[in-house]
Amino acid sequence: MDPKNGYCPETKTYQSLRPSVPLPPLTEPLSIIQYTLSLLNSPTTGINLTTTTFLIDATTGHRLSYTDFLNQTQNLASSLQSRFPSLSPNDVAFILSPTSIHIPILYFALLSLGIVVSPVNPLSSTSELTHMTQLCKPLIAFATSSTVPKLTSSLFPLGIILLDSPEFVTMIQSKVSNPISYPIINQSNSAAILYSSGTTGKVKGVELTHRNLIALTSGLYHNNFSNAEDEGVEKEQQVSFMTLPLFHVFGFFMLIRVAGIGETTVLMERFDFGKMLEAVEKYRVTYMPVSPPLVVAMAKSDLALKYDLSSLKFLACGGAPLGKEVAERFNSRFPDVEIVQGYGLTETTGGATGMNGPEEADRYGSAGRLSVNVEAKIVDPDSGETLPPGQRGELWLRGPTIMKGYVGDKQATSATLDPEGWLKTGDLCYFDADGFLYVVDRLKELIKYKAYQVPPAELEHLLQSIPDVADAAVIPYPDEEAGQIPMAYIVRRPGSTISESQIIAVIAKQVAPYKKIRRVAFINAIPKSPAGKILRRELVNHATSGASARL
Numbered sequence: 001m002d003p004k005n006g007y008c009p010e011t012k013t014y015q016s017l018r019p020s021v022p023l024p025p026l027t028e029p030l031s032i033i034q035y036t037l038s039l040l041n042s043p044t045t046g047i048n049l050t051t052t053t054f055l056i057d058a059t060t061g062h063r064l065s066y067t068d069f070l071n072q073t074q075n076l077a078s079s080l081q082s083r084f085p086s087l088s089p090n091d092v093a094f095i096l097s098p099t100s101i102h103i104p105i106l107y108f109a110l111l112s113l114g115i116v117v118s119p120v121n122p123l124s125s126t127s128e129l130t131h132m133t134q135l136c137k138p139l140i141a142f143a144t145s146s147t148v149p150k151l152t153s154s155l156f157p158l159g160i161i162l163l164d165s166p167e168f169v170t171m172i173q174s175k176v177s178n179p180i181s182y183p184i185i186n187q188s189n190s191a192a193i194l195y196s197s198g199t200t201g202k203v204k205g206v207e208l209t210h211r212n213l214i215a216l217t218s219g220l221y222h223n224n225f226s227n228a229e230d231e232g233v234e235k236e237q238q239v240s241f242m243t244l245p246l247f248h249v250f251g252f253f254m255l256i257r258v259a260g261i262g263e264t265t266v267l268m269e270r271f272d273f274g275k276m277l278e279a280v281e282k283y284r285v286t287y288m289p290v291s292p293p294l295v296v297a298m299a300k301s302d303l304a305l306k307y308d309l310s311s312l313k314f315l316a317c318g319g320a321p322l323g324k325e326v327a328e329r330f331n332s333r334f335p336d337v338e339i340v341q342g343y344g345l346t347e348t349t350g351g352a353t354g355m356n357g358p359e360e361a362d363r364y365g366s367a368g369r370l371s372v373n374v375e376a377k378i379v380d381p382d383s384g385e386t387l388p389p390g391q392r393g394e395l396w397l398r399g400p401t402i403m404k405g406y407v408g409d410k411q412a413t414s415a416t417l418d419p420e421g422w423l424k425t426g427d428l429c430y431f432d433a434d435g436f437l438y439v440v441d442r443l444k445e446l447i448k449y450k451a452y453q454v455p456p457a458e459l460e461h462l463l464q465s466i467p468d469v470a471d472a473a474v475i476p477y478p479d480e481e482a483g484q485i486p487m488a489y490i491v492r493r494p495g496s497t498i499s500e501s502q503i504i505a506v507i508a509k510q511v512a513p514y515k516k517i518r519r520v521a522f523i524n525a526i527p528k529s530p531a532g533k534i535l536r537r538e539l540v541n542h543a544t545s546g547a548s549a550r551l
Helices: 032-040 066-083 102-112 126-136 166-173 210-226 231-235 249-261 273-283 292-300 302-306 324-333 410-416 456-464 500-508 536-545
Strands: 013-015 053-057 063-065 092-096 116-120 140-143 160-162 190-197 203-209 239-241 264-267 287-290 314-317 338-345 350-354 375-379 393-398 423-431 437-442 447-449 452-454 469-479 483-492 519-522
Touching: 032 102, 032 210, 032 249, 053 066, 063 066, 066 102, 066 166, 092 102, 092 126, 102 116, 102 166, 102 249, 116 126, 126 190, 126 203, 160 166, 190 210, 190 249, 203 210, 210 249, 210 350, 239 273, 249 287, 249 338, 249 350, 264 273, 273 302, 287 292, 292 302, 292 314, 292 324, 324 338, 375 423, 410 423, 447 469, 452 456, 456 469, 456 483, 456 500, 469 536, 483 500, 500 519
Parallel strands: 053 264, 092 116, 092 140, 116 190, 140 160, 239 264, 239 287, 287 314, 314 338, 447 483, 483 519
Antiparallel strands: 013 375, 053 063, 190 203, 338 350, 375 393, 393 423, 423 437, 447 452, 469 483
């Protein structure tokens, strides 16, 4: 193996250059919650659970110490067992709620009982939610008074509990006399079903195990404490601001990371840029996991200069590539804040590569090096040949964080996971001579709008159902704020005068807001290959060269 980049010419695979982190034996029964709490209670973490704040609600100012959080988690677990004796390990709980201080309590209680948590975007449309419930087959749902109208109660045999109801408050605050009967949970058991879009345009349920989450958390935990030069560094309480939705894999695993490390985290129900800046100042936030649009806003907005952000030391950026110009502009404005980038998928439990330290953070455009216990291949998508550093191909990944599969979709699982456990990411990438990963393009053609996945095929199907539309294609159009926006090329039916605004309005009624078409161009014919495949790259070139105005 080349010690500079981890490439082995014999196996044609890339190994992680990070120090190996031991994992619990796979045969040992262990849930992600048991593992996380063992880290939290270890001497390395070294916090006082009673006096250390775990959660802060930025909207209300409400705080929960670690002790209060653990007590409320146990109360909820006990109450659920008492009220729903038929609720068993491997049953699925569907969660449709914006971020709140109740969500971490709910996640930890359910996971400790072996219940599979399946959180979804509260902006999802009713039809999208119906599809997701058909995939995961939940027994119970948790929602809020604002989101529950989207749910069909008959789909949940044990009913729907509202997180903003007096009933739920009683469940987390009142001790139930019956002791909790914690089940034996194997690491191979499913822990979560999170949602990811595929090339077919259908949302897929990504099945993640307790082992997947343990492996990721273990690496993050050891990386956090191995970087401390002396004990005094970690004794200063770190405060993170969770800009990420907790139903997204990035927010999901960051919440578990925060709990294991013993940090304080600030939550906000609805993200607001000004209120975020206010919270950073008020709570002396030191760390934020972010997506590129937020870095753009901080680099460009005059509002960011009106607050004292001197406590902020570190941003972890993921979800989409961060441009060099944006990173440099941010660094000139906030020279004491380090930005590290990473790459991951829902299918890899989040982070598969990342940066470690200021030297790696200077590699603009890179997604960092392979995470601990992860190995990779670069495969030519045409010949299947595995490629050395500097050559582009599809990124394949393997390791203990790779998903179990797509729930209820064996065909998609077998197409994505090969028999040897390699995950085909669908991303065109290369490793440089120093082992840094560069993501060139998405073979899967997904549009990344503010780190959300928007499948063009789904939008094309909806467009083609409009009577005035003869044919349609959807492409990613570059946008500084969002990263990419969905743009539609439309072939009108003869005699039709349907307009851009009409098309945008029709689609907006059928999809979640982040999937909306935001730009339309009309064209005589959609360019396609002899096999009928849309030549999307040709349309992207037209759109970005300004040729769309002449079509």
